[in-house]
Amino acid sequence: MTETPVPVLMYHSVATAPNDATRELSVAPEAFSEQMALIGDLGLAPVNTAALAACWRTGRPLPPRPVLVTFDDGYEGVHRHALPVLAKHGFAATLFVSTGWIRGAHDTGGGPDAMLDWDQVRELAATDVEIGGHSHTHPQLDQLDDETLRHELIHCKGIVADELGTVPASFAYPYGYSSRRVRTAVRETGYAQALAVGNDLARRRQGPYALRRVTVRRTTGIEEFERLVEGRAIARNFARDRALTKGYAMVRRARQVRRKAIRSRV
Numbered sequence: 143m144t145e146t147p148v149p150v151l152m153y154h155s156v157a158t159a160p161n162d163a164t165r166e167l168s169v170a171p172e173a174f175s176e177q178m179a180l181i182g183d184l185g186l187a188p189v190n191t192a193a194l195a196a197c198w199r200t201g202r203p204l205p206p207r208p209v210l211v212t213f214d215d216g217y218e219g220v221h222r223h224a225l226p227v228l229a230k231h232g233f234a235a236t237l238f239v240s241t242g243w244i245r246g247a248h249d250t251g252g253g254p255d256a257m258l259d260w261d262q263v264r265e266l267a268a269t270d271v272e273i274g275g276h277s278h279t280h281p282q283l284d285q286l287d288d289e290t291l292r293h294e295l296i297h298c299k300g301i302v303a304d305e306l307g308t309v310p311a312s313f314a315y316p317y318g319y320s321s322r323r324v325r326t327a328v329r330e331t332g333y334a335q336a337l338a339v340g341n342d343l344a345r346r347r348q349g350p351y352a353l354r355r356v357t358v359r360r361t362t363g364i365e366e367f368e369r370l371v372e373g374r375a376i377a378r379n380f381a382r383d384r385a386l387t388k389g390y391a392m393v394r395r396a397r398q399v400r401r402k403a404i405r406s407r408v
């Protein structure tokens with residue numbers, strides 16, 4: 143059994159003009175586009191959450207150099223900006239929705255910025271985007287009593303199943319945090335795997351209900367992003383940073399050469 147660690151990227155909103163509440167955890171559409179192009183240039187293979195967990199559960203091999211692209215909450219920019227980029231590259235991704243934040247029949251009005259509606263979620267689901275659960279109203283799950291906790295998990299799962307016709311298999315903890323009681327409740331609700339946050343690579347030994355993710359922020363530059371997806375610690379030492387920077391310069395040059403080659407062919 144391979145123990146290859148896998149970078150699981152956590153995005154929130156992709157937006158040109160995010161509001162103050164979501165700014166830090168949003169990325170600009172141009173940055174997202176550049177990041178996906180780099181994933182393609184590096185030859186990484188995006189897979190969705192259920193596929194990663196299934197491979198780790200069964201011992202089936204993962205593609206070489208897997209990476210996960212995940213989005214939390216359900217921001218409108220995932221449809222407007224991220225979907226065309228993902229589709230262009232043919233990349234799989236996962237969207238974790240807080241069902242009470244999605245515009246439409248189940249809206250509790252709590253969405254922090256412009257949110258998706260269910261038609262847009264269905265459009266995403268019709269491509270290679272897995273739709274997972276992220277609770278109904280995005281509370282700190284460990285602070286809830288048992289009954290409210292169960293309601294948050296079951297209601298979210300039921301709404302996704304009703305709206306999409308597919309029962310969600312993956313879950314992401316609001317705020318990236320869980321307790322043992324929360325993990326047990328998530329498992330008993332029927333989710334097969336769940337993602338946390340930990341600024342670490344996901345590893346099989348973390349267990350299917352505590353897989354870690356790394357945060358992509360508005361301030362994440364392309365070189366730091368490359369270190370994240372290459373699975374290297376950030377800024378471990380200057381020499382390594384320099385080597386990586388040079389490495390990305392080479393990737394960029396190779397890309398330019400290839401573009402020129404393509405242009406000269408037409």
Ligand SMILES: [Zn+2]
Pocket residue numbers: 214215276280315316317
């Ligand atoms: Zn969230």
